[in-house]
Amino acid sequence: MPELPEVETVCRGLEAALRGRRLARVEVRRADLRVPFPAGFAERLTGRRVTAIRRRAKYMLWAFDDGQVLIGHLGMSGRMVIGGGAPPPPGRHDHVLFVTDDGGHVVFNDQRRFGLMLLDHQDTLEHHPLLAGLGPEPLGNGFDGPTLSAALAGRHTPIKAALLDQRVVAGLGNIYVAEALFRARISPRRQAYTVAGARAERLVPAIRAVLEEAIAKGGSTLRDYVQATGELGYFQHEFAVYDREGEACRSCQRGLVRRIVQANRSTFYCAACQR
DNA sequence: CGGCAAACCTGCGAGC
DNA sequence: TGCTCGCAGGTTTGCC
Numbered sequence: 460m461p462e463l464p465e466v467e468t469v470c471r472g473l474e475a476a477l478r479g480r481r482l483a484r485v486e487v488r489r490a491d492l493r494v495p496f497p498a499g500f501a502e503r504l505t506g507r508r509v510t511a512i513r514r515r516a517k518y519m520l521w522a523f524d525d526g527q528v529l530i531g532h533l534g535m536s537g538r539m540v541i542g543g544g545a546p547p548p549p550g551r552h553d554h555v556l557f558v559t560d561d562g563g564h565v566v567f568n569d570q571r572r573f574g575l576m577l578l579d580h581q582d583t584l585e586h587h588p589l590l591a592g593l594g595p596e597p598l599g600n601g602f603d604g605p606t607l608s609a610a611l612a613g614r615h616t617p618i619k620a621a622l623l624d625q626r627v628v629a630g631l632g633n634i635y636v637a638e639a640l641f642r643a644r645i646s647p648r649r650q651a652y653t654v655a656g657a658r659a660e661r662l663v664p665a666i667r668a669v670l671e672e673a674i675a676k677g678g679s680t681l682r683d684y685v686q687a688t689g690e691l692g693y694f695q696h697e698f699a700v701y702d703r704e705g706e707a708c709r710s711c712q713r714g715l716v717r718r719i720v721q722a723n724r725s726t727f728y729c730a731a732c733q734r
Numbered sequence: 735c736g737g738c739a740a741a742c743c744t745g746c747g748a749g750c
Numbered sequence: 751t752g753c754t755c756g757c758a759g760g761t762t763t764g765c766c
Contacts, residue, residue: 461759493742493761517760535760536744552744571743573760616737625761632759681759682746723739725757 461533463597463630464673465684465692466517469539472687473519474512476541476563481508484558488549493534494575496555503527503578504557516593516629526581530589534573536683540566570683593629597666602628604660611651611659618654619647620722631666634679637701637727639666641710646733647726648719672697700727708732 461469485501508524519539521529533539546556546564555567555576567576579587594610595601610627611618621627622636631639640647642665645658654662678684678692681702685691695702699709704718704727714731 465759532760534743535758569743570745571758571760573743614736620737623760634759679759684759722737724760 461517461537461678461684462632462635463514463517464635464670464676464694465678466514466519466533466630467674468678468692469533469687470512470514470519472541473521473539473565476565476687477509477512477521477557477559479509480563481506481560482557483560484556486556486558487554488556489554492554492569492572492575494577496576497578500576500578504529515590515596516625517632518589520584522581528579528581528584530575530577530579530584530587531567532575532589534569534571534575536571537567537569537574538683538685539687540568540685540689541687542566565687592626594625594627595629597628597630597663597670602663602667604656604663607663608655608659611654614651616651617647617721618645618649618651619726621651621654623722623724628666630670633724634698634701635666635669635673638669638699641700641728641733642669644733646730647721647728649734700729703727 482504485504487496487501490496507527509521510524511522513520517532519531542564546558552570553566553568557565584590595606611621614621619636622631639662643662645654645662673679673694676692676694677686677690679695680692681695700716703716706716708714708716708729708731711729711732714729716727717730719726
């Protein structure tokens with residue numbers, strides 16, 4: 460489900476609800492996700508105060524007053540849902556309950572159990588295996604045409620697959636790769652190493668724009684995704700190509716949106732205007 | 735080493 | 751109605 464815009468939206472919601480709050484109770488109801496919860500997860504967080512919540516790539520990072528950091532990932536179907544009042548009885552796929560000292564709570568729900576929650580410390584975080592190899596943040600200053608070209612140099616794989624590689628650029632997934640390539644008029648089948656110079660200079664702002672617009676709309680809701688506040692995302696209504704197989708291209712009007720499979724994932728594009 | 739398919743898990747919709 | 755198949759926003763593993 461969640462790519463950068465969805466995780467960013469969730470983090471903003473959590474920040475508003477949790478920053479400055481102490482965790483009065485933490486309850487792990489089911490620990491056997493694809494990556495199991497670490498031993499002592501609940502105990503290590505109970506009584507700790509949340510000092511900040513931020514995002515790196517598709518990871519949530521919750522910082523605590525004792526230097527611990529919770530590294531969270533929503534996988535394909537993970538949700539974080541903020542509630543007030545008494546915590547509800549455990550629902551299906553509710554894996555963790557966080558109760559705060561102001562009487563609120565947050566539930567981590569993940570139907571497919573591809574998500575994860577791990578613990579690390581602030582001073583070792585940048586060396587954590589999940590974070591160490593990540594590429595630049597696409598909305599940050601370290602992402603530009605030359606940087607992207609360099610990351611793609613020598614890569615004999617379709618640009619679609621390269622952009623899904625979190626070492627190239629961090630936070631893109633299947634939806635936003637398709638939308639960004641459409642905006643940059645680059646075919647998803649083009650070999651990655653040929654995206655250099657002017658093409659890379661087109662792709663960088665296309666990636667930035669689609670992510671910023673998606674964040675402004677609260678992300679994209681297809682099936683599982685909701686914001687932490689429970690609201691839906693609305694960017695799915697703006698898709699130019701994703702999940703629009705057979706529909707007319709919004710840009711060139713000549714072609715129909717085509718669906719192909721690359722690296723075992725669906726790719727949507729317009730063969731008439733993406734080269 | 736690079737690139738790709740399969741695996742992980744659950745649920746839903748389409749088609750027979 | 752009910753079954754099977756294919757597919758889903760991600761990432762890792764293992765094979766060639």
